[in-house]
Amino acid sequence: MSDDWDSKTVIxxxxxxxxxxxSESQLNAVxxxxxxxxxxxxxxxxxxxxxGAVVGTDKxxxxxxxxxxGTDHQRIAKLDRENEVAPPAKVAPSVGRAIQDGRMALKLSxxxxxxxxxxxxxxxxxxxxxxxxxxxxxxxxLERTLGVKLRGSDIxxxxxxxxx
Numbered sequence: 001m002s003d004d005w006d007s008k009t010v011i012x013x014x015x016x017x018x019x020x021x022x023s024e025s026q027l028n029a030v031x032x033x034x035x036x037x038x039x040x041x042x043x044x045x046x047x048x049x050x051x052g053a054v055v056g057t058d059k060x061x062x063x064x065x066x067x068x069x070g071t072d073h074q075r076i077a078k079l080d081r082e083n084e085v086a087p088p089a090k091v092a093p094s095v096g097r098a099i100q101d102g103r104m105a106l107k108l109s110x111x112x113x114x115x116x117x118x119x120x121x122x123x124x125x126x127x128x129x130x131x132x133x134x135x136x137x138x139x140x141x142l143e144r145t146l147g148v149k150l151r152g153s154d155i156x157x158x159x160x161x162x163x164x
Contacts, residue, residue, distance in 0.1 A: 088133050095139075096130045098156035102146030103128075117141035
């Protein structure tokens with residue numbers, strides 16, 4: 001009588017077995033073969049593998065998809081990025097500060113200095129803020145107008161005028 005309490009009796013339980021199916025649509029462009037259980041439900045590929053079912057997979061070939069490019073394209077793009085030319089150097093902050101100090105010493109606005117060197121006020125603003133790409137012609141005009149050295153080792157010193 002004690003054996004009746006320890007044993008289990010299952011009524012109406014049928015063991016499920018896996019069947020591998022391939023339909024016509026799956027044969028044309030298949031990424032994986034679905035597992036159809038006798039109960040009529042589809043299970044994932046990993047779950048089917050865990051249960052020990054026979055699983056077949058075919059690699060889907062994609063062509064013309066720019067979002068999913070191969071690793072060769074990725075390597076080529078990386079090489080292209082490595083070979084790019086570095087952006088040109090900007091004006092040093094010391095040069096911008098020297099222009100600003102020289103302009104303030106002469107009590108000139110950026111607009112006044114721009115008129116004297118025949119440039120736009122935005123160019124003078126870019127040089128003072130350090131955003132401009134150095135142009136030797138503009139730096140030469142600014143040196144003569146402000147009387148301050150802007151190129152070389154001693155930036156910010158007064159220019160020595162040659163007397164004739």
